[in-house]
Amino acid sequence: xxxxxxxxxxxxxxxxxxxxxxxxxxxxxxxxxxxxxxxxxxxxxxxxxxxxxxxxxxxxxxxxxxxxxxxxxxxxxxxxxxxxxxxxxxxxxxxxxxxxxxxxxxxxxxxxxxxxxxxxxxxxxxxxxxxxxxxxxxxxxxxxxxxxxxxxxxxxxxxxxxxxxxxxxxxxxxxxxxxxxxxxxxxxxxxxxxxxxxxxxxxxxxxxxxxxxxxxxxxxxxxxxxxxxxxxxxxxxxxxxxxxxxxxxxxxxxxxxxxxxxxxxxxxxxxxxxxxxxxxxxxxxxxxxxxxxxxxxxxxxxxxxxxxxxxxxxxxxxxxxxxxxxxxxxxxxxxxxxxxxxxxxxxxxxxxxxxxxxxxxxxxxxxxxxxxxxxxxxxxxxxxxxxxxxxxxxxxxxxxxxxxxxxxxxxxxxxxxxxxxxxxxxxxxxxxxxxxxxxxxxxxxxxxxxxxxxxxxxxxxxxxxxxxxxxxxxxxxxxxxxxxxxxxxxxxxxxxxxxxxxxxxxxxxxxxxxxxxxxxxxxxxxxxxxxxxxxxxxxxxxxxxxxxxxxxxxxxxxxxxxxxxxxxxxxxxxxxxxxxxxxxxxxxxxxxxxxxxxxxxxxxxxxxxxxxxxxxxxxxxxxxxxxxxxxxxxxxxxxxxxxxxxxxxxxxxxxxxxxxxxx
Numbered sequence: 001x002x003x004x005x006x007x008x009x010x011x012x013x014x015x016x017x018x019x020x021x022x023x024x025x026x027x028x029x030x031x032x033x034x035x036x037x038x039x040x041x042x043x044x045x046x047x048x049x050x051x052x053x054x055x056x057x058x059x060x061x062x063x064x065x066x067x068x069x070x071x072x073x074x075x076x077x078x079x080x081x082x083x084x085x086x087x088x089x090x091x092x093x094x095x096x097x098x099x100x101x102x103x104x105x106x107x108x109x110x111x112x113x114x115x116x117x118x119x120x121x122x123x124x125x126x127x128x129x130x131x132x133x134x135x136x137x138x139x140x141x142x143x144x145x146x147x148x149x150x151x152x153x154x155x156x157x158x159x160x161x162x163x164x165x166x167x168x169x170x171x172x173x174x175x176x177x178x179x180x181x182x183x184x185x186x187x188x189x190x191x192x193x194x195x196x197x198x199x200x201x202x203x204x205x206x207x208x209x210x211x212x213x214x215x216x217x218x219x220x221x222x223x224x225x226x227x228x229x230x231x232x233x234x235x236x237x238x239x240x241x242x243x244x245x246x247x248x249x250x251x252x253x254x255x256x257x258x259x260x261x262x263x264x265x266x267x268x269x270x271x272x273x274x275x276x277x278x279x280x281x282x283x284x285x286x287x288x289x290x291x292x293x294x295x296x297x298x299x300x301x302x303x304x305x306x307x308x309x310x311x312x313x314x315x316x317x318x319x320x321x322x323x324x325x326x327x328x329x330x331x332x333x334x335x336x337x338x339x340x341x342x343x344x345x346x347x348x349x350x351x352x353x354x355x356x357x358x359x360x361x362x363x364x365x366x367x368x369x370x371x372x373x374x375x376x377x378x379x380x381x382x383x384x385x386x387x388x389x390x391x392x393x394x395x396x397x398x399x400x401x402x403x404x405x406x407x408x409x410x411x412x413x414x415x416x417x418x419x420x421x422x423x424x425x426x427x428x429x430x431x432x433x434x435x436x437x438x439x440x441x442x443x444x445x446x447x448x449x450x451x452x453x454x455x456x457x458x459x460x461x462x463x464x465x466x467x468x469x470x471x472x473x474x475x476x477x478x479x480x481x482x483x484x485x486x487x488x489x490x491x492x493x494x495x496x497x498x499x500x501x502x503x504x505x506x507x508x509x510x511x512x513x514x515x516x517x518x519x520x521x522x523x524x525x526x527x528x529x530x531x532x533x534x535x536x537x538x539x540x541x542x543x544x545x546x547x548x549x550x551x552x553x554x555x556x557x558x559x560x561x562x563x564x565x566x567x568x569x570x571x572x573x574x575x576x577x578x579x580x581x582x583x584x585x586x587x588x589x590x591x592x593x594x595x596x597x598x599x600x601x602x603x604x605x606x607x608x609x610x611x612x613x614x615x616x617x618x619x620x621x622x623x624x625x626x627x628x629x630x631x632x633x634x635x636x637x638x639x640x641x642x643x644x645x646x647x648x649x650x651x652x653x654x655x656x657x658x659x660x661x662x663x
């Protein structure tokens with residue numbers, strides 16, 4: 001019995017000794033592997049050290065204490081970590097290391113920068129947690145270059161080699177120091193992030209990155225604004241691809257002309273910022289959908305290399321053109337399905353400014369629509385409002401390229417080059433605009449302003465349309481408006497629609513529709529047709545266009561005019577001027593029209609019919625006048641204009657006139 005008991009005790013002692021012996025062996029092995037990893041950093045010229053390395057075999061936990069490192073790149077990046085504890089560790093193969101969880105405590109990162117403005121940045125995170133981690137056992141060899149772009153690419157590529165179910169950072173603090181290049185003396189700033197997290201990191205992609213809150217304070221001892229504070233709530237980004245980001249720093253991807261999505265969506269909660277007591281700004285939220293990049297157009301290193309340092313000599317015209325070409329490439333390298341800013345409010349000493357929304361999209365350097373909605377503010381004369389303002393199909397990339405032509409004051413391009421900017425935008429829309437008009441104390445209102453053009457022949461549109469619906473108070477100090485004011489009209493209402501189209505197959509040009517409604521005065525509609533309009537008329541060369549204009553032939557002209565009060569205004573003015581009754585004034589005007597037709601009848605008998613119709617139009621309030629001019633033969637536009645300048649009656653004689661009153 002004693003031998004059995006002794007044997008049992010001996011077995012336990014041997015097993016325990018073996019366990020601790022194996023644990024000691026594993027700890028020694030792990031310590032060697034950790035040291036080997038740190039040696040990799042030292043081999044590249046950096047500094048790396050650590051304290052005690054411990055291993056718990058039962059819990060499969062590895063702890064490394066007192067980690068410190070500094071990159072070889074200049075300026076250096078320094079890192080300090082109090083402890084890294086990895087639990088549930090395993091090594092599925094020689095190249096990878098896994099852990100069920102990793103906890104990192106008291107992380108500090110410091111960066112000294114060579115920038116003209118930003119001198120020092122430091123970050124502190126008390127605690128970082130990683131779940132279900134897997135990554136390489138050896139750190140990839142850092143780039144030999146110390147350039148910022150190579151380091152960015154290295155960091156993104158290193159991230160792409162890791163997987164994790166989640167990464168959580170409850171809080172992250174940062175401090176920055178600025179140099180005098182910021183203006184008014186050196187400054188400093190503090191930033192704080194809370195509830196940072198990343199989910200499902202794998203193959204260089206993650207399903208989400210979130211932050212609960214971001215706050216900052218920037219202090220500058222001198223200058224007009226000394227303190228800036230801000231707060232951003234609920235930042236979130238979904239379906240992020242770090243591989244695409246890395247490609248923009250990789251010269252080997254310079255020929256990759258495909259769009260690759262970087263973010264499915266980015267959204268934020270409210271953002272507030274205060275500039276001392278001078279200005280307060282709040283935005284209810286941002287959202288950006290479907291962001292993609294083309295590495296061939298977004299080689300950021302090449303662009304950054306062209307950015308002149310602060311204090312450098314102004315760029316030459318050639319350097320400016322090259323820079324603008326690079327910036328144009330950036331716009332062509334970014335795709336944004338939709339971007340929206342909501343609920344902007346700015347408090348100023350002059351009063352609040354509010355904007356309900358700003359929206360745009362971007363594809364291949366073009367914005368299909370850029371719109372702002374719900375703008376309210378104040379001017380010295382009073383409040384203003386804007387329901388909606390939109391630019392349609394704005395080609396930002398080529399606008400930048402065109403602006404480069406004007407970068408040399410000593411060598412300005414010809415005026416026809418400026419015309420080439422017209423196709424870069426295809427329309428403007430304004431709705432619900434109201435603003436004070438001069439010193440009248442009343443607003444000018446634009447219900448609708450819509451201008452579109454297209455069917456370009458070179459830089460000249462061959463199709464256009466303008467729609468305007470507005471009202472404006474009249475200014476009693478304006479001599480041209482005093483007659484209307486005297487007649488009792490204090491607000492002029494305008495409703496117009498003008499369209500013009502040239503058809504290449506028939507070489508016909510038609511001005512239609514042309515409608516004008518002057519509220520309380522008259523309504524008019526006009527249709528003008530021209531024949532034999534050559535394509536060369538749309539040349540940006542003014543001399544060539546003028547030469548081609550001589551071939552244009554006059555077509556049919558149709559006018560419909562309805563009196564809605566304008567005749568009564570004219571009659572009242574005539575009555576006051578002649579000190580007669582309104583009926584007498586009306587008869588005098590009609591008689592003078594009939595009398596004037598006698599002279600016109602000699603050259604154009606149909607002029608008598610037209611004059612009679614106009615006289616009846618004057619005699620009957622609320623009447624409608626219809627006039628139609630049809631060319632009697634071939635009449636060129638140049639001949640007609642010359643005749644109108646020298647003898648209008650002879651010009652009218654080139655047409656058969658039909659006129660009538662009534663609907």
